[in-house]
Amino acid sequence: MKNLFILSFLALLLGCTEVHITKPISEINEESLKERLTQLSARAASMVKDFPIDSNRIPRALEADGSLMASTSRDWTSGFYAGTLWSLYRFGGDESLRQAAEKWTAFEEKEKWDTHTHDLGFKLYCSFGEAYKTKPSQHYKDVLIQAAQTLSRRYHPTVGAIRSWDFNREIWQFPVIIDNMMNLELLFEAAELSGDSVFYNIAYQHALTTLDNHFRADYSSYHVIDYDTLSGGIRNRHTHQGASHESAWSRGQAWGLYGFTMAYRATKDPRFLEQAQAIAHFFFEHPNQPEDGIPYWDFNAPNIPDAYRDASAAAVAASGLVELSVHDPDNRDTYLNWADTVLKTLSSPEYQAKTPPFLLKHSVGNFPAGAEVDVPIVYADYYYVEALLRRLAVEQNRFPI
Numbered sequence: 001m002k003n004l005f006i007l008s009f010l011a012l013l014l015g016c017t018e019v020h021i022t023k024p025i026s027e028i029n030e031e032s033l034k035e036r037l038t039q040l041s042a043r044a045a046s047m048v049k050d051f052p053i054d055s056n057r058i059p060r061a062l063e064a065d066g067s068l069m070a071s072t073s074r075d076w077t078s079g080f081y082a083g084t085l086w087s088l089y090r091f092g093g094d095e096s097l098r099q100a101a102e103k104w105t106a107f108e109e110k111e112k113w114d115t116h117t118h119d120l121g122f123k124l125y126c127s128f129g130e131a132y133k134t135k136p137s138q139h140y141k142d143v144l145i146q147a148a149q150t151l152s153r154r155y156h157p158t159v160g161a162i163r164s165w166d167f168n169r170e171i172w173q174f175p176v177i178i179d180n181m182m183n184l185e186l187l188f189e190a191a192e193l194s195g196d197s198v199f200y201n202i203a204y205q206h207a208l209t210t211l212d213n214h215f216r217a218d219y220s221s222y223h224v225i226d227y228d229t230l231s232g233g234i235r236n237r238h239t240h241q242g243a244s245h246e247s248a249w250s251r252g253q254a255w256g257l258y259g260f261t262m263a264y265r266a267t268k269d270p271r272f273l274e275q276a277q278a279i280a281h282f283f284f285e286h287p288n289q290p291e292d293g294i295p296y297w298d299f300n301a302p303n304i305p306d307a308y309r310d311a312s313a314a315a316v317a318a319s320g321l322v323e324l325s326v327h328d329p330d331n332r333d334t335y336l337n338w339a340d341t342v343l344k345t346l347s348s349p350e351y352q353a354k355t356p357p358f359l360l361k362h363s364v365g366n367f368p369a370g371a372e373v374d375v376p377i378v379y380a381d382y383y384y385v386e387a388l389l390r391r392l393a394v395e396q397n398r399f400p401i
């Protein structure tokens with residue numbers, strides 16, 4: 001700890017804009033988690049000082065040449081940076097993080113009206129939801145409820161699911177992607193906040209439909225299920241970001257693991273818990289899963305072991321596993337051991353990013369499109385910090401996490 005202060009002081013003295021963390025975590029325990037979160041908070045605070053707050057330059061990823069890939073609030077990733085700042089503020093109380101989080105969060109508000117996307121959960125739950133968790137206010141609550149109302153308009157009762165994408169209409173009639181499980185958290189939260197059970201029922205049914213149709217016998221997930229809106233039947237089972245239609249895209253597996261764990265928390269339906277347990281075992285037992293816990297970008301990527309790893313999939317899965325350990329105490333150690341392996345690897349110098357405002361390197365956004373391959377991506381950071389915070393809460397017996 002002392003060495004770290006000296007290093008940080010030297011970095012400040014030299015006016016470094018790059019902040020390095022080189023000390024790996026050898027063991028996950030309360031002390032090491034607090035130390036890492038303290039380092040990350042300090043690093044985020046040093047980065048917000050110089051990073052311009054601009055609604056047209058919301059951080060998303062790094063380009064291959066190391067420059068910033070930025071977005072507006074329309075992008076599905078736009079809420080994650082604000083969410084990471086809120087999380088680190090909740091941990092350490094650094095006022096500069098709160099001030100920056102408030103400003104980045106405000107850019108998201110107009111998205112509550114956007115009926116053309118299913119990603120209102122990612123955008124608004126990860127920004128306004130984190131804001132509400134940190135500093136509850138009527139305004140934050142109203143934004144979340146309006147966003148849930150807007151998202152609910154994409155629900156189709158015959159299909160029993162929320163429509164994901166509007167593009168590729170010549171191929172897909174009603175595409176639903178596994179990622180969409182994550183947007184249900186906004187609906188479950190809005191049901192609690194408003195008392196309106198419509199949000200709850202839509203989220204519940206979407207999870208049931210996904211449970212029925214998205215998974216193969218080995219609990220690997222299809223990325224895209226395309227439904228017929230007249231019969232509710234399946235037209236196509238496709239991929240968009242995976243290696244092939246029949247492959248297991250790693251972030252999709254992670255979204256499923258996290259999503260069904262969260263759906264169990266909200267509904268207590270044992271089918272969702274069983275699904276999360278089975279997807280966790282897919283991660284643990286897959287022959288292509290590296291021992292350091294960071295999956296290749298697709299479990300069936302063609303050039304394993306030379307394929308790129310995806311830190312974002314690992315971070316999402318780790319956060320989901322920490323929550324799963326709370327709901328399934330009989331298998332607590334299995335889940336926590338895996339999450340700890342991931343957190344240790346992500347906290348090693350190999351995975352720590354050096355370029356503001358990012359925390360982690362080595363994520364893969366969309367390999368088939370050649371987009372965001374082996375670069376820092378903002379959602380990896382969000383779920384990494386969330387996983388560390390959840391893990392600390394478990395260590396301190398603080399529930400709910």
Ligand code: GLY
Pocket residue numbers: 076179241251365
């Ligand atoms: N929701 C898009 C992705 O996971 O890349």
